Amino acid sequence: MSRLRTPLLGLLASVLLSACTLVPTDPSPRSVNSADVPSGLLNGGGAKKSATVAFWYFDAEGRLVKRWERISTPVTIAALLTHLTQRVPSGLTTALPTKIALTRAVVRGDEVTLFISAGFRGVDPETEMAAMRQMVATLRDTFGISTLNVNDVERGRTLFVDAPAP
């Protein structure tokens, strides 16, 4: 009796086990043979080396003004913030703190969330608000967002601002 029952139970158990993980999972990422990937997709060439992007600064009267500048690709939010803090055209000012450090930026639909790890400490709220306005205007033109969230990791708070109409 048990001689026959054992394999039967084993089979049943294996069927039940396989039912738990219906689709087989992979323990680690698997590479796809590059030959199978459509040609050109993985090629490095062919792309523009630079792009023209609109940056916003404050003029002497404290109004936001747009300046077109050429930057190298890819156009990332980190690159945009670096440009806004370090390449200030003459006659204009920036409200962004020089030490601003971006850990991650996530664009979700028309909303962007910046995870700022340092830079806003000791900045007065007015300047802070000005920096927010400057960033949202720049990101609106580049990434098409309408809301900016700033997650100040250092101080554990989140600021947000809606972009003005262009």
Place this chain on the structure above:
Amino acid sequence: MATRSLRGRLTWTFAVGAAVLSTVFASLTYFGVRHIIVVSRQASDLQQAYVNAALVRSAVAQDSASLPSLLTSLDAATTSSSLVQLGSTWIEGTSVADPTSIPAAFRVAGTEVVRQVVIEHNVPVLIIAVPLPAVRATYFQRRELADLNGTLNRLLGVLALGTLFTSGLGAYAGRRTTRRAIAPLADTAQAARQVAEGDLTVRLPANAPHSEVATLSAAFNEMVEQLVLRLERDARFASDVSHELRSPLTTLAMSAEVLRLHEAELHPDAREALALLTTDVATFQSLVEDLLDIAKADAGTDTMVEEVLPIGELVTQCVISATRRHQLPATALDSQLDGEHYVSVDRRRFERVITNLLENAYRYGDDRVVVTLALGDGGVQLTVDDNGPGIAPAERERVFERFYRGAGASRRGDARGTGLGLALVAEHVSRFAGRVEVAESPLGGCRMIVWLPAVEGERE
């Protein structure tokens, strides 16, 4: 462990065999189908990812601002969620995707397209990463495979049902097949039982359809033949022995009779010796007669002369004859029958039954023996009671065995039993389709009950 039927075992084996086979096939089917489904799905997802990646690449190259809306529309069109990494910037299509949902191993952008299936909240998710070196970005596509799981679940259910059904079918087929295979065994068992009950004419059909069964039948028939031969030899031996004893016994009996005729001339001691001799010769003679009767009944060579006789007259005559021939005390016969009732018996054998019962009763009883006739159980019941020590319940079955001597030995020094008396009673009564049993007598001793079936009288 209780013995299990061979048929049950075979049926079980069939069922298990069917279950194992169908499970193996179901498993092969399942894993095969799963492989095909998963591979084709991954292939189509990869193709979709390539197309999306190409769109993303051109979007990034042209204008990053269109990227979020592109991803949203891609997601809406393909029920997947897309994600683009540009350095530390992550651009998502829908809120479902999140950078943290991409395994860490993926975030290190390589130069190859990679994919992985992971389980998230019990749902399998296929993640594909396509590096886009031209724009120094990486395109991620996540797609839940819950629908695949659903498909596979349904497949599994169908296969499990199929397995169950096949096992049941196997059991049914096993039962059907074994019924036919087992039938000869059942026949053999039935035949063996008949042989055990004494029917030695039973044979199994020799032309069995299968060679194994034919072998079994042949062996069984051979065994019965041997048994018959042996029984015949034994019966003939007993018959021959008693036959050979007849002549010397006749001489012995007559010589004793001659001596008895001249008893008056004998010395008192010799007279006593003659009495002993005469009694034992008589015992010897009844023993040989009993032996012959039994041997003939065993060999089946005796001839019954069955007559339909009125039981009342028959028993009266038998009691008179038995008491006269064997010098037994006058015995009371109490007939509770009204009217004539008939039995079908052989007169000589029936007298032997009565004689043996009476002799037995007087041998062990205390000189009080009552014979009763009554109706009962669709037949006639003849009861012989004595007031002796009786027979212990444990011994009652055995008193009808040949040469069985119970604990209550003979009470009389001068009359020895042959040891065959009651065995012969049982033998004869069974030949009359009756039965005999022992019970306790209200007189305190033993009660022998002989039951005979009543038959229609023949008087016109």
Place this chain on the structure above:
Amino acid sequence: MARILIIEDDDRIRTALRLMFEGEEFVVDAAANAEDGITAFDRQTPDIAIIDLMLPGANGFDACRHIRATSDIPVIIVSARDDTADVIEGLEAGADDYVKKPFVPRELLARVRAHLRRRPTGRAAFTMGDLRITPEEGTVLRADGTEIHLTATEFKLLTELAGANGRVLSREHLLEHVWGYDYFGDGRLVDVHMRRLRAKVEPESATPTFILTVRGQGYKLVL
């Protein structure tokens, strides 16, 4: 004093039989085989004969037939065989009675005495068809005066039936009154003798008109 002829091949049994019957005051002629027995019978004319069926040479049946051919004396056959066909054949050969070995000596003596005793007793003469039967003389005469020979047993059987005046007599009754048996005689004795009797006295023995069989009961004589 009655004279008895014993034909028995077994020396010891023959001697025992002789001693027993001599003890009972018989005159005994003993023979070891059928030939000697027949010679002794022709010379001495005994009153009764006891013949063992299993004799060497000419067998017991032959001796039986020889005696029956010339005499009406009772003949008792002794059979050691269980074969009942043997007994029937012996009766057909003319024997009146039989005992089986091993027999109880007293029973054999009783049988012999019963056969010697049963001489026809005082019954009135009667006619049966064209036959005239006179029990006192033991004769059966046809109308033309020729005599029909009946054995003692047959004659006794006929007169017993006649004495019943048409009543049915059971086999048991006939065994008791003709042979001297109690209830446990062999009914075939009656049947065999009845057949022989019919062959002698019935005009057509296959369809008897005087001695009738009543099924399940016995026989009756219709005059």
